[in-house]
Amino acid sequence: MDRRSLITGYLLVAAGSALFASKAIFIKLAYLERSDALLILAWRMVFALPVFIAVGAFELARRGREGKPMPRRDALLGAVGIGLIGYYLAMILDFTGLLYVTAQLERLALFTYPIFLIFIGAAFFGMRLTASSLAAAFISYLGLAVVFVSDFSGGGSNVTLGTVLVLGSAVSFAVYQLMAKRYIGEMGSALFTSVALSAAAVTTLLHVFIVRGHLDTSMSAHYFLLAAGTGLLATVIPSFFVNAGMGRIGAASTAMISNVSPLLTIYFAVALLEEEFTLPHAIGTALVVGGVGYHTWRDIGKPVRRGG
Template sequence: MADMHTMPPSPLRDQNIGLALAALGAALFATKGIFVKLAYAQGLDALTVLAWRMILAVPFFLAFGLLAYRDRRRGKGRHANEKVPPRSVFGAVLIGIMGYYGASLLDFLSLDLITAQLNRLVLLTYPFIVLVLGAVLFRRRLTAPVIGAALLAYLGIAIIFGHDMVIEGDTVLAGTALALASALAYALYQLFAKPLIDVLGPRLFTAIAMTAAGVMVLVHFFWTHPFSALAIAPDTFWILLALALAATVAPVLLIAAAIGSIGAERTAVFGNISPILTIILAIIVLGEPFTAIHGAGTALVICGILLFTRLTTQPAIASREEGPIS
């Protein structure tokens, strides 16, 4: 009888590990808005929080990129011994600035004006924008069921938006507009990033894009803030460290591992638990209100997203938990 300790892992075990990685990655992504809100409560503004996120997270992504480049030079992996085209590097820089800088900044500004719950639900609908942009720019076909799923999700957002607008006023309008703009920027990122990822590989692409965005964030920060604005209390530092590592670096790695194990489409399904966890955390940690109207709107959004996930099989849309605004 073969020694159980020497037997290779079963496919079922590998699948279960992949599912667990996807669930944990989605759960960690759900904490992003919570940590940002906690940092705001310490008196920081959006750009300072984003600058610290980049300062703490970019070195990790840069290290992963250097390892990917080393493997490439040593003849390992899918892109073994392939040269790195300067044009693709330049493209990754531009895409990174649009996605990891533009979309993230709009996202963080939005969180300063609306609840973490509404922000998360608005961002969750960006795959619909990907489809619309694909139809406009590349003449991809939109089907009636997919349009129906989008309308269902946006109806849910409209219900919550209308309720919060009555209570909070114009800040809800501005915050929701910023969240939609963030979703648009990330949708553009999704459309144009995939060809570059195919050439550079995901690790090298992410390292280049994230580093370029980090430089852009710091240029923006020091253009508008004195260096002393980076001074923070120890308690605030731990919040920002959690934002950078627990809500950024760790989930990106977990989701990437999950995609490698169970595929992008199955991994994406777990993204649908993320807004639910954000809502629970927002209620418990931040004390945000959650009424029957919020519940109805949230249910419509999640139903729309679930329907959309079942109707679409495009990898660029299915792997929606990999990016900057997740």
């Protein structure tokens, strides 16, 4: 691969990671006008859903033109079910958690999902626990505990509730990652993501209409800009950027670059939300990023097993 393509790949992944990191900032700014997790989540999906439907339709049409077999019904239903676990449930827990914790603590808690993936994979999917993965887990959760204790002194039980909710979101996303692989192999990542996210979006909107009877439209134009930013800039565009970049530089380099995402969230939180960044925050962040980074480095360094 030529040098220009590699540079483009690194820039795409870096830009995608930066945009993903902005999600909590958009949400926190929206909460200044309306502290309603379900409302901002619903409007996020309103802006994102048309794009994912369009991408899904394009992928199905492309398969038809190229004479490729259409996904089995079981695969489509599997993608829908996994989307409800990995996106609908995870998003509700995450957005609600952000009502109670800082953007910094939310991002660090959410960033630990690869560690949950290790333990869930070992318990239910036959994955093997190693000393390095246990060490990574210890380092990461030690760092999260440092930030949690620091924030707890100012927020009390609300911080506990918010942290538990965001960690629940991380667990949901870890389960999604473990279950999605078999369907991505059959459907392709673009079609699978479109189906999973579309299912999560439709379910979220149904949730709103069932619980409240309508979707509130009384917010300011500024609120709708933040909702559009959450749906497009922090969801749709980075998804395509990271996937395009991964196609150029590979999953290993993508995983390593993505490790800077929490640092960017913290920078945005301090610069735009004026959140405090103290010595315990610095120590905790270093431990969490270091633990997950160490796990990523060890994981991508494993020799690839080839079938005989």
